[in-house]
Amino acid sequence: MDAKTQLAQLLRAAVAQAAPQAGETEIVLERPRDAAHGDFACNVALQLGKRLRRNPRELAVAIVAALSSLPASARHPLREAEVAGPGFINLRVAPEAKLAAFARALAEGSRYGHARNDARERVQVEFVSANPTGPLHVGHGRQAALGDAIAALLQAQGHEVTREFYYNDAGAQIEKLALSVQARARAIRPGMPGWPEEGYHGEYVEEVAREYLAAAGSADDLEAVRKFAVARLRAEQDADLKAFGVRFDVYFLESSLYAQGRVAQTVAGLVASGKTYEKDGALWLRTTDYSDDKDRVVRKSDGSFTYFVPDVAYHVTKWERGFRRVVNVQGSDHHSTVTRVRAGLQALGIGIPAGYPQYVLHNLVKVVRGGEEVRISKRAGTYVTLRDLIDWAGRDAVRFFLVSRKADADFVFDVDLAREKSDENPVYYVQYAHARVCSVFAQWGGDAARMNGVDLAPLALERELSLAQRVAEFPQVLRTAAEESAPHAVAFYLRELAGEFHGYYNAERILVEDEALRDARLALCAAVRQTLANGLALLGVQAPEKM
RNA sequence: GCGCCCGUAGCUCAGCGGAUUAGAGUAUUGGCCUCCGAAGCCAAGGGUCGUGGGUUCGAAUCCCGCCGGGCGCGCCA
Numbered sequence: 001m002d003a004k005t006q007l008a009q010l011l012r013a014a015v016a017q018a019a020p021q022a023g024e025t026e027i028v029l030e031r032p033r034d035a036a037h038g039d040f041a042c043n044v045a046l047q048l049g050k051r052l053r054r055n056p057r058e059l060a061v062a063i064v065a066a067l068s069s070l071p072a073s074a075r076h077p078l079r080e081a082e083v084a085g086p087g088f089i090n091l092r093v094a095p096e097a098k099l100a101a102f103a104r105a106l107a108e109g110s111r112y113g114h115a116r117n118d119a120r121e122r123v124q125v126e127f128v129s130a131n132p133t134g135p136l137h138v139g140h141g142r143q144a145a146l147g148d149a150i151a152a153l154l155q156a157q158g159h160e161v162t163r164e165f166y167y168n169d170a171g172a173q174i175e176k177l178a179l180s181v182q183a184r185a186r187a188i189r190p191g192m193p194g195w196p197e198e199g200y201h202g203e204y205v206e207e208v209a210r211e212y213l214a215a216a217g218s219a220d221d222l223e224a225v226r227k228f229a230v231a232r233l234r235a236e237q238d239a240d241l242k243a244f245g246v247r248f249d250v251y252f253l254e255s256s257l258y259a260q261g262r263v264a265q266t267v268a269g270l271v272a273s274g275k276t277y278e279k280d281g282a283l284w285l286r287t288t289d290y291s292d293d294k295d296r297v298v299r300k301s302d303g304s305f306t307y308f309v310p311d312v313a314y315h316v317t318k319w320e321r322g323f324r325r326v327v328n329v330q331g332s333d334h335h336s337t338v339t340r341v342r343a344g345l346q347a348l349g350i351g352i353p354a355g356y357p358q359y360v361l362h363n364l365v366k367v368v369r370g371g372e373e374v375r376i377s378k379r380a381g382t383y384v385t386l387r388d389l390i391d392w393a394g395r396d397a398v399r400f401f402l403v404s405r406k407a408d409a410d411f412v413f414d415v416d417l418a419r420e421k422s423d424e425n426p427v428y429y430v431q432y433a434h435a436r437v438c439s440v441f442a443q444w445g446g447d448a449a450r451m452n453g454v455d456l457a458p459l460a461l462e463r464e465l466s467l468a469q470r471v472a473e474f475p476q477v478l479r480t481a482a483e484e485s486a487p488h489a490v491a492f493y494l495r496e497l498a499g500e501f502h503g504y505y506n507a508e509r510i511l512v513e514d515e516a517l518r519d520a521r522l523a524l525c526a527a528v529r530q531t532l533a534n535g536l537a538l539l540g541v542q543a544p545e546k547m
Numbered sequence: 548g549c550g551c552c553c554g555u556a557g558c559u560c561a562g563c564g565g566a567u568u569a570g571a572g573u574a575u576u577g578g579c580c581u582c583c584g585a586a587g588c589c590a591a592g593g594g595u596c597g598u599g600g601g602u603u604c605g606a607a608u609c610c611c612g613c614c615g616g617g618c619g620c621g622c623c624a
Binding site for chain 1: 564
């Protein structure tokens with residue numbers, strides 16, 4: 001148990017004594033901005049004061065008195081408690097309790113920060129899910145970075161996570177792609193007679209056509225063109241994702257839903273639910289019963305189904321495959337599907353909870369280079385690709401950047417900043433802290449892994465204790481980030497940890513003469529390095545030993 | 548018009564289940580390498596937290612209106 005949890009318990013007991021009528025109270029401990037306010041601050045007296053209509057400051061005094069009345073042995077790790085301002089309780093903990101975080105990081109190694117889980121769930125994260133009609137764009141890149149990090153965070157919480165990629169391999173978009181490739185194979189270019197309506201214009205279409213012809217295909221065989229193009233573009237997307245360090249466990253084909261009759265089954269289920277009706281020759285679902293703003297068509301008057309049906313059928317398979325928690329990462333331009341998919345699942349009445357699945361919707365990414373927005377990629381024609389970004393800035397910078405903003409914020413990706421391999425770039429700042437530690441160990445000639453068990457007591461400087469507290473926060477940062485599907489919190493945490501370490505490193509020498517102090521400082525370095533490495537790993541960013 | 552998201556320092560962004568003096572990076576200015584990596588550190592200046600109300604002892608944070616921006620509002624996917 002860490003110092004913070006212990007303090008929370010002490011406070012709970014003190015509150016029960018000072019204000020017995022308060023009942024169950026939540027104790028929130030925060031790290032104050034100002035170090036003069038102690039190691040932790042608690043506002044429970046302010047919260048309670050409001051609820052019990054008592055003067056918060058007096059209440060705080062009573063709580064502190066209750067704390068002080070405890071015998072010294074029962075007070076651990078509390079060293080000092082005082083009332084401040086309107087009724088804050090500022091707390092200080094004993095140094096050895098702070099230093100325990102280093103020992104824990106060293107003992108747990110690459111598992112530090114991860115939860116040993118009791119309530120293990122099967123969780124699925126669906127992300128990217130791009131149709132194979134062209135290269136992945138920057139939006140997919142953001143989804144890949146977010147989705148992979150969210151999946152990693154959930155794994156770190158002890159869940160069994162499946163990363164899944166869903167794509168349409170047989171719909172109207174694929175047909176357009178096939179026709180575009182076929183046209184190119186016949187030397188028809190966009191704008192010329194015979195070019196398909198709303199065809200794909202990117203240069204890659206011509207590449208695919210050329211490769212298809214070279215593989216001895218006939219331009220007349222549209223089915224063969226379609227298959228070739230889909231396989232070719234899927235392979236390219238996979239190569240890009242691999243270069244980005246992202247892998248999937250399952251690739252789910254929309255066509256399989258039709259092939260296995262799941263779409264028809266879903267329609268039958270909706271009809272059986274009594275939530276459908278016929279109008280204008282089409283079949284409608286009363287999604288307005290589930291807070292949609294209008295009812296939706298299920299079966300068009302021409303007899304075919306709207307995309308909404310396979311979407312629902314697909315999510316039914318997620319439920320049936322045992323995923324009780326599903327996170328879908330998508331661009332915010334898909335937000336209208338959220339209500340619809342959930343409504344469809346509810347209408348089926350098969351026991352799926354109302355908030356299923358969860359969605360993480362991200363805002364758009366604007367790419368800026370040389371102070372101007374970039375909209376055109378050479379290969380894709382109309383949009384900047386993920387591959388462009390990786391080529392310009394490198395995998396680590398792109399992943400770190402794309403994950404360091406909360407999902408629902410607009411994102412301006414500054415290529416010049418990301419490709420800057422110097423002082424301006426936040427990615428290298430964190431990586432540099434890691435490399436620095438490695439370099440100290442290289443200098444010393446010993447092994448960082450052997451620091452476990454070293455006596456930490458010689459660490460007494462303010463900076464050293466503060467670093468210990470920072471390291472102690474890591475598990476909680478991961479827990480919250482996983483709960484809220486917010487990997488950006490990890491990126492911010494790493495920056496702060498790296499910053500504190502750089503400050504310490506500049507102020508103090510690690511390899512000092514005094515052996516006990518030197519070993520303790522090396523242990524500190526090793527613990528910081530471990531924490532940085534664990535955090536970076538979750539974000540899919542390398543933790544280099546040299547740069 | 549309706550729905551969702553966003554509006555915090557010149558720029559890019561944290562903070563938003565209220566609370567002690569609003570943070571970071573970058574840019575600007577001034578310092579720090581005979582010593583473990585200067586891809587680093589230290590310091591300074593820079594904000595009526597879009598705006599107007601409301602709730603509260605206390606609001607960047609909660610509620611309402613307005614303004615500005617993005618996205619979505621098909622028997623397209």
